[in-house]
Amino acid sequence: MQKIKVLAVDDEPAIRKLLERGLSSFGYEVLSAEMGTAALDLAARQDPEIILLDLNLETPMDGLDVCRQIREWSKTPIIILTVRDEKRLKLATLNAGADDYILKPFDMEELEARIRAVLRRSAYEKSHSPSGEILVHDLIIDLVRRRVLLGGEEVHLTPKEYELLRILATNPGKVMTFKTLLEQLWGQFSSPKPEHNVRVYVNTLRKKLKDDPSTTHKPRFIFNEPGVGYRFTDLEPLASS
DSSP states (O other), X not given: OOXXXXXXXXXXXXXXXXXXXXXXXXXXXXXXXXXXXHHHHHHHHHOOSEEEEESOOOXXXXXXXXXXXXXXXXXXXXXXXXXXXXXXXXXXXXXXXXXXXXXSSOXXXXXXXXXXXXXHHHHHHHHOOSSSEEEETTEEEETTTTEEEEXXXXXXXXXXXXXXXXXXXXXXXXEEEHHHHHHHXXXXXXXXXXXXXXXXXXXXXXXHTTOOTTTSSSOSSEEEETTTEEEEOOSSOOTTO
């Protein structure tokens, strides 16, 4: 069986060695690069299934630059590795086209679980048409008829609530930033507080889906990414989630 190819990009030799040893033990083939230029070359020549990308690469280009350039020609999933737990940077990486991010120091098992989740989501996106139905737990989203059923009963949503649910559900497991959701719901709509506009609709949608975390132990469908946006549940959640 052919191994999944991972490109690990980090300017610290110790981190590259950790990634090579750790991911190899999980059965991955690991390629590594120290600089952004080498990463771009390997990404183009070796066609990895996923890229682990350090944010703080040394000149001539940092991780964000590399991410943006890769996104100009490739949809290969990218997970950002960073020591900086800052809202601004999280938003910047996601808006640059990254699929996920994980903070250093990281647990190797958690990183591998994130890799599997992103690869699973990527495979789902490649193999599924946006038409048809989405089934999650007892929720059915009929994308053709624009109907939503919960436990066999129809949920009456406004057009904006339905569109919000459609955007989230067709991107399962992917962090959707406030800015992305705002632009997709209202077009090039500028707001001094995009978080507020989106939160109002998410809160209403959650109540109608009986997914309000203030009244349930844990949401089943829509999860918060504090200060960043929202993430719809993975269609095939990990056993530990």
